[in-house]
Amino acid sequence: MKKFNIVVLDITVAILDFLYRGRDYQRFWVLEEIARAPYFAFLSVLHFRESMGLRGPEHLYLMKEHFDQSVNETEHLEYMESRGGNAYWVDRFVAKHLVLIYYWVNVVYYWLAPRLAYHLSYEVEIHAATTYAKHLADKGQDDKILEILNDELEHSRELQNAMEKI
Ligand SMILES: [Fe+2]
Ligand SMILES: [Fe+2]
DSSP states (O other), X not given: OHHHHHHHHHHHHHHHHHHTTTOHHHHHHHHHHHHHHHHHHHHHHXXXXXXXXXXXXXXXXXXXXXXXXXXXXXXXXXXXXXXXXXXXXXXXXXXXXXXXXXXXHHHHHHHHOHHHHHHHHHHHHHHHHHHHHHXXXXXXXXXXXXXXXXXXXXHHHHHHHHHHHO
């Protein structure tokens, strides 16, 4: 199933890269909009599990981690908005529909197979870090993009830890 995660991600990335070629900040904004959804989905499932009396030993740790990650992704999103990433209706339309689908996919995935759901997000975070690294290599130094790149790497490490804990 990890292979399935990678194949689905590679196809999605190839489509977005094609649609957004030459429009880096719009592409980053769409990616950041989508990147927030898994953390909301994980929190939703954890809240629901708590309500059903299914709180596991790592429950509070995971809730705090995913809340912090979702706030951090919103900060990234705000930065991309400050660079005009959401200026066009079509990009907002694409992102809002993708995020709705991706949120519910993650809710179901995390409920049924939490380790695999974490693995998918881990791969997404690695992809995000690679995307920002390529941007820096092409466009030169940008401290804020470097900071965001390091945040994505930190998220990938946190997801790796979460995978090992549950
Ligand atoms: Fe991000
Ligand atoms: Fe991230």
